[in-house]
Amino acid sequence: MRKYILYAIGFLMELNCFHVSAQSAKPIAAIQNKFSINEIAPKGWLKEKLRQNLNGFTGHLDQLEPTLFQEDDIYGKDRLSKRIQHKNVGAMSDAGEFQSQFLWWNSETQSNWLDGYIRTAVLLKDSSHLKRIQAKINYLLSTQDPDGYLGIYDKELRFQFNDENGELWSKTTICRALLSWYNYTKDPKVLNSVILCADNVIQHYPLNSSHPFVTKNPNAGGLTHGLAFTDVLEQLYTITKDHKYQEYIPFLYQEFSSQNLHEDAQQFKLINASIPLMGHSVHTYEHLRTVAAAYQATGDNSLKSTLEGFLKKIDNATTPSGAAIGDEFIGxxxxxxxxxxxxxxxxxxxxxxxxxxxMKTNDPGYGNKIEKLFFNAALGASHPTESAICxxxxxxxxxxxxxxxGDQSDKNQxxxxxxxxxxxxxxxxxxxxxxxxxxxxxxxxMQHENSIYATLLGPSELNTSIKSEPITIKEMTNYPFDDHITFKIEIKKSTRIDLFIKKPEGVEDFTLNMPFENKDGYLHISRLWKNGDILQFRMNPKVLQRQTIQGEQYFMYGPVVLAHAIDGKQHVTKNYSVAGLKEMTYRPLNKSIYLYSGMPVTKLTASKSLRFITQMKDSKTGTTQQLELVPMGTTILRQTTFKNAN
Ligand SMILES: [Zn+2]
Structure with missing residues (x-):
């Protein structure tokens, strides 16, 4: 019933949708610009994590599961045609009509994997993996038709759908990977391939006079993933400055918003605060980029309020770790x-x-959201020592x-x-x-004109040129598992540069060994930098107590959420012959759940790693005992929030 009410609202609200051609608003320039991937080097624990991925699933996924990679040349000789009713996509195996909706799956699997593989190998400058990737890129370029078509459908199917399809989504994922390779190599052949692909899309789905999101069935996951084609258009516009790519972004969003789709990011839903997020989470959150890009491309005020409404809804769906509900429908x-x-x-x-x-706003609040999500939810869903994820x-x-x-009601879960x-x-x-x-x-x-921004903190090195002067900034730290960051500057000729460091969440007490201005979430140091200058940033975060909407307590130290790590028994359920990888389950050795009785959480200053102690009440036995808390990003089984004891 709820769905029908939503459609009725949708019909009425469509009258209020933006129409770009009628607007006098102007595009908004992005404030920050990326450095090239070749100018940034990971160090310390970030480098180790990338290496763990490259030595593990990121470097070997095509070998771990060859049926979805080598055995399905989906962009090449195995393109989809009317004859194909079934293929192995990993999860489903029953043939039939239901199956056809998933036939694009392997394009996403292959291309998203390749994108991560490229960027990981580039950041680690791993020559043997880079060589292997070059061969894959060469092959993918060879699959492009003379008219620019790069994709997964043969001629009788392409660009003529009225239902679920993966036309734009399969192009999005492959073009993102190709652009990652272009960002590293600057090979014009690779850029040209993406340009031809985008131009081929614009030719077959003409601006303002076509309906790429039309569908008989409003549940069309591959089709609506395709809205992320705006990722490609944004990058192409940044590289080529050709406005046709920027103009196509609001067209796609407008067209997506006007169709009958079960998707949260349609404009009439986002501007109505009483409509909660309902849809498949991965679509919902990737579409946030499209709404932001459409606003930037137009400067349209209705899109500004659409974006604000979207962000509020996501905040309401966000858990202490910084992740938003995603298992898998938000509902x-x-x-x-x-x-x-x-x-x-x-x-x-x-x-x-x-x-x-x-990047669009230079609002460091987004930097804090990124750090929180990455350090807590993402690291906390990756195995701390094995190459495996939940x-x-x-x-x-x-x-x-x-x-x-522990829910066993669904055997397929x-x-x-x-x-x-x-x-x-x-x-x-x-x-x-x-x-x-x-x-x-x-x-x-990031950079803005001649200023350098340390936007997301952690061990790394920047090698770039500002005002034509080569400069290296070494960021030496174990942050966020450490309270101290040393920035070392290497520059031949003393140069005046504005350096902005994002102030981490929850850090009000800190010292810098140089004059600075504390403004708008940044520490701004403007000086004539000399070779060998050392900037010391010492933080003294307090343990902050936070409360969930259910009234449960949790604790943060800077950007790090603390958790009680529960000892568990590992059971290896499968061993792979590739790279020593394995699948694992964990069962707790102790089923106690703890209650918070108001005792302070104290940092163990003698400990090298971040450790904290407090007293909590065991909900089963009623006894109070000492409990250790550690960063949740380092845990497997854990209790992160604590109901009040009274
Ligand atoms: Zn997934």
């Missing part, structure tokens, strides 16, 4: 640390959306044996456990887990 629920989980894909899509908003996880994670917190593949569910999350660390690292440093 109008409120965020809950035990009962609402999040898919790894939804973490990546939301984090990339916050990155996009950060497809789904919750902030409070008491059991990881397939179902949510296998997502709450660790795997380097998750073929039984879908091979979507593992490729995205290969992207998320690279995404964080690539955006740690």
């Amino acid at each position: 109008g629920r409120k965020a809950d640390a035990t009962n609402t989980g999040y898919e790894y894909c939804s973490l990546l899509e939301l984090m990339d959306a916050y990155i996009s908003l950060y 497809y789904l996880k919750t902030d409070n994670s008491y059991v990881l044996e397939g179902g949510k917190n 296998t997502r709450y456990r660790y795997s380097p593949v998750h073929k039984e569910a879908a091979v979507c999350c593992v490729p995205n887990a290969g992207k998320i660390v690279a995404s964080y690292v690539e955006h740690m440093w």
Whole structure:
């Protein structure tokens, strides 16, 4: 019933939708610009995490699951035609009409994996993997037709759908990977391939006079994933400055908003605060980038309020770890640390959306959202020592044996456990887990005119030129697992540069060994930098107590959410012959759940790693005992939020 009410509202609200041609508003310039991926080097624990991925699932996923990679040349000789009713996409195996909706799956699996693989190998400058990738790129370029068509359909199917399809989505994922390779190589052949592909789309779905999102069935996941084609258009516009790519962004969003689709990001739904987020989370959060891009492309005020409404709804769905509900439909629920989980894909899509908003606005609040989500939810869903992830996880994670917190009612629920593949569910999350660390690292440093911004903090190195002077900034730290960052500057000729460091969330007490201005969430140091200058940033965060909407308590130290790590028994359920990888479940050794009775949480200053102690009450025995808290990003099983004892 609820759905029909939504459609009725939709019909009425469509009258209020934006119409770009009637607007006198102007595009808004992005404030921050990326450095080239070649100018940023990961260090310390970030480098180790990238290496773990490259040595594990990111570097070997095509070998771990060859049926979805080598055995399906979906962009080449195995393009989809009317004859194909069935193919192995990983999860489903029954043939039939239902199956056809998933036939694009392997394009997403292959291309999202390749994108993460490229960026990880580039950041680590790993020559043997880069060589392997070059061969894959060469092959993909060879699949492009003379008219520019790059995609998964043969001639009789392409661009003529009236139902579920993966036309734009399969292009989005492959073009994003190609652009990542272009950002590294600057090979004009690669850029030209993406340009030809985009131009071919614009030719067949003409601006303002076509309907690329038309569908008989409003549940059309591949079709609506295709709205993320705006990611490609945004990059192409940034590189070529050709306005036709920017103009196409609001057209796609307007067209998407006007169709009958079960999607949250349609404009008439977003501007109505009483309509909660209902849809498949991964779509919802990736579409945040489109709404931000459409607003930027037009400067349209109705899109500004649409974006603001969207962000408010996402905030209401966000759990203490910074993740928003994503298991897998949002379903109008409120965020809950035990009962609402999040898919790894939804973490990546939301984090990339916050990155996009950060670059557009220079609002460090987005930087804090990114750090929180990455350090807590994302690291906390990755295995701390093995190359494996949980497809789904919750902030409070008491059991990881397939179902949510021990729920065994659905025998097919296998997502709450660790795997380097998750073929039984879908091979979507593992490729995205290969992207998320690279995404964080690539955006740690930004520039605006002659200013340098340390936008996301952590061990890294920037090698660039400002005012034609080569400069290296070494950021030496174990942040966020450390309270101290040393920035070392190497520059031949002393040069005046404005350096902005994002002030981390929850850090009000700190010192810098140089004069600075503390303004708008940044520490601004403007000086004539000399070779060998050392900037010391010492933080003294307090443990902050926060409360969930259900009234449960949790604790933060800077950007890090604290959790009680629960000892568990590991059970290896599958060994792979590739790279020593394995699947694992965890059962708790102790089922105690603790209650908060108001005792302080104190940092153990003698400890090298971040450790805290407090007193909590065991809900079963009623006894109060000492409990240790650690960063939730380092845990497997854990209790993160605590109900009050009284
Ligand atoms: Zn996924």
